[in-house]
Amino acid sequence: VPRGEPxxxxxxxxxxxxxxxxxxxxxxxxxxxxxSRASEEILPxxxxxxxxxxxxxxxxxxxTPTAHxxxxxxxxxxxxxxxxxxxKAWALLGELPAIRTTxxxxxxxxxxxxxxxxxxxxxxxxxxxxxxxSTYRLAHACYCxxxxxxxxxxxxxxxxxxxxxxxPGAVIGSYFFIDHGTGVVxxxxxxxxEHVKLYHxxxxxxxxxxxxxxxxxxxxxxxLEDEVTIYPGATILGGETVVGRGSVVGGNVWLTxxxxxxxxxxxxxxxxxxxxxxxxxxxxxI
Numbered sequence: 001v002p003r004g005e006p007x008x009x010x011x012x013x014x015x016x017x018x019x020x021x022x023x024x025x026x027x028x029x030x031x032x033x034x035x036s037r038a039s040e041e042i043l044p045x046x047x048x049x050x051x052x053x054x055x056x057x058x059x060x061x062x063x064t065p066t067a068h069x070x071x072x073x074x075x076x077x078x079x080x081x082x083x084x085x086x087x088k089a090w091a092l093l094g095e096l097p098a099i100r101t102t103x104x105x106x107x108x109x110x111x112x113x114x115x116x117x118x119x120x121x122x123x124x125x126x127x128x129x130x131x132x133x134s135t136y137r138l139a140h141a142c143y144c145x146x147x148x149x150x151x152x153x154x155x156x157x158x159x160x161x162x163x164x165x166x167x168p169g170a171v172i173g174s175y176f177f178i179d180h181g182t183g184v185v186x187x188x189x190x191x192x193x194e195h196v197k198l199y200h201x202x203x204x205x206x207x208x209x210x211x212x213x214x215x216x217x218x219x220x221x222x223x224l225e226d227e228v229t230i231y232p233g234a235t236i237l238g239g240e241t242v243v244g245r246g247s248v249v250g251g252n253v254w255l256t257x258x259x260x261x262x263x264x265x266x267x268x269x270x271x272x273x274x275x276x277x278x279x280x281x282x283x284x285x286i
Contacts, residue, residue: 041149043122048083049153055079056092056138061124074225088145095141106133113177119212128254129178139168147286170204172196173226181231187221189239196224199232199251207237207256225261 029036041056055076055251058064065073069178080089108131109173110123117123126251135158143151151168159165163182166172170186178184186192192206219239228243230236231251236243243249244261253265 005134033204048079049150050157052076052083052150053138053154053157054081055133056096059136060098060103060138061130084145084147084150086140088147091105091145092138092141099137099141102174103130103137104129106176109175109177109195109197126282128164128181130166131179132158132162132166132181133176136166136168136170136172140170140172141167187228189219190221191223193224193226193228193245195227198231199230201233203235203237204237205235205237237283 004091016205028140029039037072048139055072058078059069059072077086077089077093080092083089084092107120107123110127110129111117111120114123114127117127125178135154137160139151142148149167155166155168164178164184166184166186167190169188170190170192172186172190172192173196175195176192177196178198178200183201184198185203185205187205189206192204204222209215210218217225219237222241224230224234224236224243225245227246228249229247230249231245231253234249234255235251235253236249236255238256238260241256242258244259244263246261247259247263247265249255249259250264250266253267255265259265
């Protein structure tokens with residue numbers, strides 16, 4: 001049936017089914033269940049979050065003409081004010097110089113840590129770490145202004161683009177670099193010091209939550225002190241777990257307890273078996 005055809009010209013059975021389904025959906029939308037309550041909370045402003053994030057990120061990555069900076073700030077204030085109110089919008093804009101400064105250290109860390117980087121311009125334009133961290137640092141400012149939903153939606157935007165999942169509530173110091181980045185997860189109560197480097201597939205997580213919402217506000221995720229390096233696939237769990245300054249955690253390590261400064265944490269080398277066979281016949285498998 002053509003999409004725009006009037007309902008009266010359609011099959012009577014279809015008309016009855018559509019009417020029945022429509023009535024059921026209307027009842028559900030008026031039922032005050034979690035989905036209907038969520039739509040009331042989020043829909044009025046969720047469409048503006050992408051615009052605000054893009055405009056703010058352009059400001060802190062110097063992706064706007066310097067000659068028009070004051071005009072751009074006025075425009076961004078208007079976008080943010082429609083999202084979180086004028087007072088919080090001023091507070092958010094007031095954080096931009098500090099965010100811009102810290103992001104500069106993140107770009108420096110990426111360039112100095114990765115020999116494949118050819119320029120700062122490449123780092124800003126093409127490294128997923130910079131996109132994820134510029135978004136995180138803006139989202140964290142919103143989180144601190146108690147705009148938690150706005151902050152989470154911003155974080156999810158970066159996650160979709162980079163595969164890096166940083167909760168906006170995490171506290172992350174300067175000179176932070178995530179190499180490659182895909183599959184990195186940083187939980188809400190994580191605390192990360194300065195000059196820390198993570199590789200792809202690292203998880204800073206919490207233990208299985210048996211307390212439900214009674215754990216709200218508790219420290220559930222680990223702390224990494226300054227100059228820590230975490231290699232691919234490592235999982236570090238627990239709010240009381242502290243990785244001491246200057247430590248190195250090897251790939252695929254499962255760590256649930258604290259380690260002192262300058263530790264090297266690794267798993268034993270797997271017992272690999274290599275069998276040298278003859279060349280296979282054409283079309284044969286392993």
